Amino acid sequence: MSARRGATILHADLDAFYASVEQRDDPRLRGRPVIVGGGVVLACSYEAKRCGVRSAMNGAQARLLCPHAVVVEPRMEVYADASKAVFERFHDFTPFVEPISVDEAFLDVTGAEHLFGPAAEIAAQLRTRVLVDVGLPLSVGVARTKFLAKVASGQAKPDGILHVDPGRELDFLHPLPVEVLWGVGPVTATKLHDHGIDTVGDLARSGRADLQGYLGPHAGRHLRDLAHNLDPRPVDNARRDRSMGAQRALGNRIRTRDELRREVLSLAEKVSARLRKADRVARTVTVRYRTQEMKHESRSRTLVEPTQQTGLLAATADELLLDLVDGPHGPGAALGRKGCTLVGITFSGLGRPDAVQLALRFPEEGRATDVLDRMVDDIRGRWGTGAVARASLMGHTGGVPTLARPTALDAAHTSG
DNA sequence: TCTGGGGTCCTAGGACCC
């Protein structure tokens, strides 16, 4: 972690990532519109974007807009390798790299400037390294905050670099449409426009209470802060995945109850395997469901203890699915009424399998702090001083307070 | 052309505890 006033942050973003990899590997595709993915557009080259093709667009619509485009099947393993190579280049410049996705990351280069030169220089070197070593175009935004660096890289695309001068941040930001802000999607944009807010400057000038009134307390405050370039979030190179999941779109064919159960079982097996491979356990299972009317439903259950066992996770997912397809009126009743076009599962509440649970009982005269101290000593004795524990007080049994729910070696330390 | 697959974070209400 690192973030200070005067920090220098880069947002590095590969241009049209999947499509660029295809153009790199097949010279015939260079300079031509390329669409990756047939059913739905996963990525498209800038030549295709000029025809109006966008990612997530339906494939048939994309081909209509851009009839001469070359459509290629995605090659996920190749993209994963390319991503890995690019991130290795990032780490050559700083250890403070926070991945956002396969093709995007924040880099805190504050301490790297005396090694590699000023930030704009680092950004230029980064782009050269990625282009020469991996063969992919990279856009970079440079600023003092994460969010502004992200906005800058968006403005720098394609294949560009944009350094927001610390003295001119608001001059850069305020004329831009509110849609450039991270967290403003279609719904929020419409609400803002309805209130006469079209640019980031409009947002900065509006009252916090007004914004919170129609966006909610968090979003209202957050967006207004961003409009004033207030973004204290540090570049976090130690982020861990919070959840892990898989889903399957099923098209329009009517599915039977048993088909859906098999589908969910296979998803559960797949994600459980990933969970074990990542050496993680999960505590909450969620089953997601999409009806023929494209409505989303979900059911979730939190287990008493985190696990990585396929059997338990799959059985839980199955029960949750049955709740969705049966409803209160018996087997398949709800399914018959609403149909199903997608099922998915998510495991969340992820933790390390070596996290432990300790429960200690207060001695009659013991004080809570003494018990906590003994627990901390116990934990350190077993796992070293680097271990982190969380503890809380729970319950009275026969007048004797008990300590429960200690646990989670990688959770934050709290006391009291 | 009926619309993929992988995630993150927030909200609101209810249960439960002190």
Place this chain on the structure above:
DNA sequence: TCTGGGGTCCTAGGACCC
């Protein structure tokens, strides 16, 4: 007995991101 505030955890749903 009644009222209630503060806090956490869980669930369902929604917005948003790449």
